Amino acid sequence: MYTPHTDAECEAMLQTIGLKNLHDLFQVVPAKHRFPDLNLPSALSEMEVMAELQYIVAENENTRDLICFLGAGAYNHYIPPVVDSIIRRGEFFTAYTPYQPEVSQGTLQAIFDYQSLIAALTGMEVSNASHYDGATAVAEAAGMAFANFRGKRNKIIVSSGLHPQYRQTLRTYYHGAPVEIIGDEGDIDLSVGPDVLVPLIDDRTALVIVQYPDFFGRIFNYTTLAQKAHALGALLAVAVNPLALGMLTPPGEFGADIVTGEGQPLGIPLSFGGPYLGIFATKKEYVRKMAGRLVGETVDNRGQRAYVLTLTAREQHIRREKATSNICTNQALMALAATVYMSLLGKHGLRQVAELCYHKAHYAAQRITSLPKYKLWPSQSGKTETPFFNEFVIQCPSPVSEINQHLLEHGILGGYELGRDFPQLPNHMLLAVTEMNSREEIDYLAEILEEVSND
Amino acid sequence: MNIPNNLKYTKNDEWIKVEGNVGTIGITDYAQNQLSDIVYVEIIVSAGETVKKGDSFATIESVKAAADVYLPVSGKILEVNDALSDTPETVNSDPYGKAWMAKIEITNITELEDLMDAPSYEKHLQDKES
Numbered sequence: 318m319y320t321p322h323t324d325a326e327c328e329a330m331l332q333t334i335g336l337k338n339l340h341d342l343f344q345v346v347p348a349k350h351r352f353p354d355l356n357l358p359s360a361l362s363e364m365e366v367m368a369e370l371q372y373i374v375a376e377n378e379n380t381r382d383l384i385c386f387l388g389a390g391a392y393n394h395y396i397p398p399v400v401d402s403i404i405r406r407g408e409f410f411t412a413y414t415p416y417q418p419e420v421s422q423g424t425l426q427a428i429f430d431y432q433s434l435i436a437a438l439t440g441m442e443v444s445n446a447s448h449y450d451g452a453t454a455v456a457e458a459a460g461m462a463f464a465n466f467r468g469k470r471n472k473i474i475v476s477s478g479l480h481p482q483y484r485q486t487l488r489t490y491y492h493g494a495p496v497e498i499i500g501d502e503g504d505i506d507l508s509v510g511p512d513v514l515v516p517l518i519d520d521r522t523a524l525v526i527v528q529y530p531d532f533f534g535r536i537f538n539y540t541t542l543a544q545k546a547h548a549l550g551a552l553l554a555v556a557v558n559p560l561a562l563g564m565l566t567p568p569g570e571f572g573a574d575i576v577t578g579e580g581q582p583l584g585i586p587l588s589f590g591g592p593y594l595g596i597f598a599t600k601k602e603y604v605r606k607m608a609g610r611l612v613g614e615t616v617d618n619r620g621q622r623a624y625v626l627t628l629t630a631r632e633q634h635i636r637r638e639k640a641t642s643n644i645c646t647n648q649a650l651m652a653l654a655a656t657v658y659m660s661l662l663g664k665h666g667l668r669q670v671a672e673l674c675y676h677k678a679h680y681a682a683q684r685i686t687s688l689p690k691y692k693l694w695p696s697q698s699g700k701t702e703t704p705f706f707n708e709f710v711i712q713c714p715s716p717v718s719e720i721n722q723h724l725l726e727h728g729i730l731g732g733y734e735l736g737r738d739f740p741q742l743p744n745h746m747l748l749a750v751t752e753m754n755s756r757e758e759i760d761y762l763a764e765i766l767e768e769v770s771n772d
Numbered sequence: 773m774n775i776p777n778n779l780k781y782t783k784n785d786e787w788i789k790v791e792g793n794v795g796t797i798g799i800t801d802y803a804q805n806q807l808s809d810i811v812y813v814e815i816i817v818s819a820g821e822t823v824k825k826g827d828s829f830a831t832i833e834s835v836k837a838a839a840d841v842y843l844p845v846s847g848k849i850l851e852v853n854d855a856l857s858d859t860p861e862t863v864n865s866d867p868y869g870k871a872w873m874a875k876i877e878i879t880n881i882t883e884l885e886d887l888m889d890a891p892s893y894e895k896h897l898q899d900k901e902s
Contacts, residue, residue: 467816605812605814639831639838
């Protein structure tokens, strides 16, 4: 608790050093460096503050009131209330994750269950207790690959279909490190698939990173890329939308060495961009190079099943100076939310949500491309259509910001403006559709888009 | 404490067996005993690599500590004992035999003069313990 000095104490101290007031005390500090007088309104009562804050909150646009077609890494999914009621239990709802096995069997078991579910979902052998979010999980993948080759391979190849913010985070993490990050630079033809990365792979390549579905929503088969990477001794990391794995082939089955992901679609609210959940799974042979916490199952001295942090030498304890990463923080509460969500839905429920997203998105794409001035990107003329999951790119007849303004006036949160990250894609909008969007909402979106194009 | 007479020793508790210009390197019985149950051995050099005396070439993890293993001499790595990653416990059971870690072609034979023989190493350990 913060205990400020009382007026009487301040008075006594000032008197002792022979000053009249606090103002005199700071006279030695040049006026321009003094903290300015704040012209604040008079203090309010708690009730008045609540009313004031409610007024400010009401100014926010939110996905409860708007029809949301915005995705680009964070998605508006239905969250069953049981998720919140379990994670808010006092036993779990703490500011810091307690790891002592003597007092934390519940927390440790929840993390163990989370790891087991993620391993099953991704088709990998081991998952850690999680990282901050999808972006930092990608950065940790690069760190693990770098450590795996003991710095002897220093090239990281990233697909331009990897989320632009993940690529930024990756570059922030390795700024100044002897790591070369290539593959997404310059004026790249974004319409092509992962094969464009193959010629870049060489014997200095530590890791190739792709996204699945990619940032533009497209589902590529990465089998060949995995084979080419492995042939030259490099590893393959696949950043996933875990919900899409409800219906897609898990990356473990096409040769991924590391699977990372943004866990937000698994029962975690959008909430202004965080806290989210960084998924990280890999093969058993890399487990000692993996960053982050890992919970294991064991037996206690009475032979009862128990959970403990395991292989801790890797990270914060006795080998910390040699650790792959010193960021061991996990998102325990968000991992718990994802665990409750996945357990509640089960394998079939997850598949059902994924399929709803898939089919609704395809209905939306078909409705919108039937409008005269809207085209699906990349253009499909004469080519087999690249499959997509719940997001797709639409080439619009006018700037995306203008269209989005118009949509907002009709209560619709429009798609992501791709020109912000990709100058090659002006007037291109990335639209996301989830199980939350009804057929009527999709029809309404198409209607308003048509209206915009006729203006 | 087992300190074979045919080996040379370092202050960091590595041993080297010299045959011609080839050295075989491992950690001593004293070292394995200090570390207790060894759960992981990672050798971080590979055959063909040129290495210097004092370089760390392996890491050992036990249930209570982790330690680096350093090269007693400079040279070229001829072979490493990859089997140890699957059977780290042999470092406890057979530190001078099955748990050899690397074989090296010694480039500068005079570097061996800096190492201890068995009686000196035994005395070194006694001094350390007392």
